[in-house]
Amino acid sequence: xxxxxxxxxxxxxxxxxxxxxxxxxxxxxxxxxxxxxxxxxxxxxxxxxxxxxxxxxxxxxxxxxxx
Amino acid sequence: xxxxxxxxxxxxxxxxxxxxxxxxxxxxxxxxxxxxxxxxxxxxxxxxxxxxxxxxxxxxxxxxxxxxxxxxxxxxxxxxxxxxxxxxxxxxxxxxxxxxxxxxxxxxxxxxxxxxxxxxxxxxxxxxxxxxxxxxxxxxxxxxxxxxxxxxxxxxxxxxxxxxxxxxxxxxxxxxxxxxxxxxxxxxxxxxxxxxxxxxxxxxxxxxxxxxxxxxxxxxxxxxxxxxxxxxxxxxxxxxxxxxxxxxxxxxxxxxxxxxxxxxxxxxxxxxxxxxxxxxxxxxxxxxxxxxxxxxxxxxxxxxxxxxxxxxxxxxxxxxxxxxxxxxxxxxxxxxxxxxxxxxxxxxxxxxxxxxxxxxxxxxxxxxxxxxxxxxxxxxxxxx
Numbered sequence: 001x002x003x004x005x006x007x008x009x010x011x012x013x014x015x016x017x018x019x020x021x022x023x024x025x026x027x028x029x030x031x032x033x034x035x036x037x038x039x040x041x042x043x044x045x046x047x048x049x050x051x052x053x054x055x056x057x058x059x060x061x062x063x064x065x066x067x
Numbered sequence: 068x069x070x071x072x073x074x075x076x077x078x079x080x081x082x083x084x085x086x087x088x089x090x091x092x093x094x095x096x097x098x099x100x101x102x103x104x105x106x107x108x109x110x111x112x113x114x115x116x117x118x119x120x121x122x123x124x125x126x127x128x129x130x131x132x133x134x135x136x137x138x139x140x141x142x143x144x145x146x147x148x149x150x151x152x153x154x155x156x157x158x159x160x161x162x163x164x165x166x167x168x169x170x171x172x173x174x175x176x177x178x179x180x181x182x183x184x185x186x187x188x189x190x191x192x193x194x195x196x197x198x199x200x201x202x203x204x205x206x207x208x209x210x211x212x213x214x215x216x217x218x219x220x221x222x223x224x225x226x227x228x229x230x231x232x233x234x235x236x237x238x239x240x241x242x243x244x245x246x247x248x249x250x251x252x253x254x255x256x257x258x259x260x261x262x263x264x265x266x267x268x269x270x271x272x273x274x275x276x277x278x279x280x281x282x283x284x285x286x287x288x289x290x291x292x293x294x295x296x297x298x299x300x301x302x303x304x305x306x307x308x309x310x311x312x313x314x315x316x317x318x319x320x321x322x323x324x325x326x327x328x329x330x331x332x333x334x335x336x337x338x339x340x341x342x343x344x345x346x347x348x349x350x351x352x353x354x355x356x357x358x359x360x361x362x363x364x365x366x367x368x369x370x371x372x373x374x375x376x377x378x379x380x381x382x383x384x385x386x387x388x389x390x391x392x393x394x395x396x397x398x399x400x401x402x403x404x405x406x407x408x409x410x411x412x413x414x415x416x417x418x419x420x421x422x423x424x425x426x427x428x429x430x431x432x433x434x435x436x437x438x439x440x441x442x443x444x445x446x447x448x449x450x451x
Contacts, residue, residue: 023092025112
């Protein structure tokens with residue numbers, strides 16, 4: 001089985017609901033970067049609202065936050 | 068007269084401490100997928116956060132039970148990197164680096180660096196809490212190794228789809244040139260062709276080994292180095308094909324798939340009938356014989372395409388004489404009245420196209436050097 005980790009950008013509201021703001025990177029405006037492991041206990045609608053990004057795009061997103 | 072003094076004390080019960088470091092957003096053991104050369108997770112995107120927590124409770128209930136980590140003094144994170152060859156201690160507080168970020172308020176350490184397999188980071192926390200009421204200092208330490216283990220997230224299989232290991236090629240159900248596609252998969256996902264190597268091989272009976280030399284194999288059309296080999300049914304009598312497929316340049320992923328193909332006629336029946344001349348009258352001088360071949364699906368419309376059909380005729384007790392090849396034979400004789408007419412048929416399966424070898428071992432070729440192919444009966448001719 002291929003269990004490749006996937007990365008997503010979620011809104012700040014969803015990040016709060018997921019309870020990940022303490023350790024995931026992001027902000028109110030751009031949202032937060034999470035990975036598929038953060039959705040383990042979430043309902044499907046979270047995943048539907050999330051925007052999937054590639055690993056490279058995820059790293060670029062983090063860099064853009066630091067600028 | 069001097070005043071004599073005595074001092075009482077306020078007694079505070081010792082506080083109760085629970086210190087822990089929460090690992091958030093990941094785990095101390097990172098994984099590195101050798102197949103895709105990626106970290107799981109990539110800490111540059113989703114870092115590991117180590118959050119110290121100091122819960123203090125007062126048995127007297129004077130100090131509120133809460134997390135007092137922000138009141139800790141002398142806090143220091145110490146990181147020692149052991150990359151397998153040397154150990155490099157990092158500054159005790161490395162807030163200046165981008166890979167290790169320490170929050171000066173919460174003392175949270177964010178680890179944003181990825182570790183390759185074999186590398187270890189020894190993380191150590193030290194901090195103090197001073198109970199000013201009792202003038203007591205409590206020291207807290209925590210340490211852990213952050214590591215990385217290589218994993219190969221692979222379940223490579225070779226999928227041949229509808230193809231079976233044993234394929235009967237029915238000449239009457241002509242496929243012509245056809246492909247045998249295979250696909251390397253990792254789990255359910257197809258591995259991109261750029262990351263796979265496919266090599267077809269055929270079983271050489273004379274050398275008793277697998278061969279990758281297709282130079283003199285007339286059944287090959289194309290694709291011996293791709294995931295779909297294309298072959299020509301007309302040239303296949305008996306063939307064992309194997310594909311060797313390797314993914315990601317890693318020999319441990321090599322998969323084989325073998326298939327046997329052979330020309331096969333299945334059940335069939337044949338006979339010869341009199342179209343004319345079954346009843347011989349005094350003026351009869353012609354007999355027409357007609358042959359038919361039938362399979363389970365019915366009579367063949369063009370049996371000579373698949374069978375070598377030889378027709379025989381005899382009168383009375385005389386022996387059979389060959390009167391021609393094909394579906395029909397016409398016998399014109401004046402002596403038909405001399406005995407009972409009898410018809411015979413010899414129906415033999417035709418082989419696949421074969422090159423014609425001469426006595427000296429060389430192949431019979433056209434003027435431009437192309438070998439000449441022909442079909443031959445697969446059984447011996449027995450006429451009695």
